[in-house]
Amino acid sequence: MPFISRHILEQIVERMQAGDTLIDAEPLIGGASAEVVLLNIQHVGGGTQKYLLRAHGDINRSRNADVARDEFKLLKILFAAGLPVAQPHYLDVSGELYPIPYLVLDYIEGATDFSPQNLADFIQQSAALLAQIHQVKPGQSLDFLADRIPHILWWIGYQPEHPNHELGEGQLREALRTLFPLKYMNAATLLHGDFWVGNFIWRGGKLVGVIDWEDAEVGDPLSDLSIARLDMLWAFGQDAMHDFTQAYQALMPDLDYSNLPQWDLFAALRPGGQVEEWAAPWAGYGRPDVTVTTMFEAHQWFVKQAFAHLNP
Structure with missing residues (x-):
């Protein structure tokens, strides 16, 4: 995706608020999910x-196709509800200035x-934020968000040309097919969809923001918890994953956790052939100890514990 030219950015700023001017712009790393530009106005x-x-x-x-519009609407709702998200200010899906829909937020x-x-x-703060997100119940205001079940069906049915045998993709898909349909043991809630440490913003020791909401859906909160569990395991190890889970459970004691092993298996399927790609940035994060090897080893342990709890 090409970097948006300064000339176009200046026009965007003028459309946002007549008379405002662009001081400077800096492209940020947005990964495969988005092109991100920091604007100083x-x-x-x-x-x-x-x-x-x-x-x-x-x-x-x-x-x-409506991901920009959906993220804009969701952020407006969540910001108004007091969640620590960036306030959205501008959405353009017209293609007049830039061919790709974009949004501008704080x-x-x-x-x-x-x-x-x-x-x-x-x-503790991370678990509290996930619990806060899961207390948002999907009503009419969130009816534009997809349900998680079709997403799961796609993943289970997907047949990669080169399945990752180290991840045990075939075994995971077969296990999930036998378990499907995964029942919602809990009332559907808002799901972040990618709740990991790279999407947390900290300031002065406080968790002040969670970003990148393009994967948001509605569904059983355990599906979000399992994704977060695997990412906590990769980042900080088994004890941290258990501590995170226990902290979340203490804040959400009324949930039924009996289906957590099934959701762990779904979370384990998500990386697919991307483990090498996901491992690559960790050295740049100051964590050269997180490697492809450690991530594969942790993943194998995660799958093993899920199957063990599934068939005690």
Whole structure:
């Protein structure tokens, strides 16, 4: 996806608020999910402010042609409800200035933290935020979000040309086919869809934001919990995964957790052939200890414990 030219960015800023001017723009790493540009804007009435422009990548747009519109609507709802998300300000799906739909939202001051000094507090705050997200019940206001079940059906039915045998893709798909349909043991809630440490924004030791909502769906909250469990395992190990799970369960005691092993198996299927790609940035995060090898080993343990709890 080409970087948006300064000339186009200046026109976008003018459309957002007549008289505002672009001071500078900096492309940020958005991965495969989106092109992200940090905008520093001078307001016509005085003062400067930072914003993020997000233009979703091909993968997300092929899965959901309205992904920009949906993320914009969702962020408006969540910001109004008091969740720590960026306030959205502008949406353009017209293609007049840029051929790819984009949204502009507040820039949350802070940074990701891949090596927390106080891991116990990091885990507690992360679990509390996931619980807060799962307390959002899908009503009419969220009827534009997809249900998770069709997503699961797609993953189970998908037949990659080169299945990842180290991940045991075939075994996982076969197990999930025998378990399907995965029943919602809990009332459907909002799901973030990609709740991992790279999407947490920290400032002064506080978790002040969660970003990248393009994978949001509605469904059993355990499906989100399992995704977070695997990512906690990769980042910080087995004890951290267990501590995170227990912290979440203490905050959400009324949920039925009996289907957690099934959702763990679904979470284990998600990486597919992307483990090498997902492992590559960790050295740049200051964590060269997280490698393809450690991620595969952790994944194997995660699958083993899921099957063990599935068939005690």
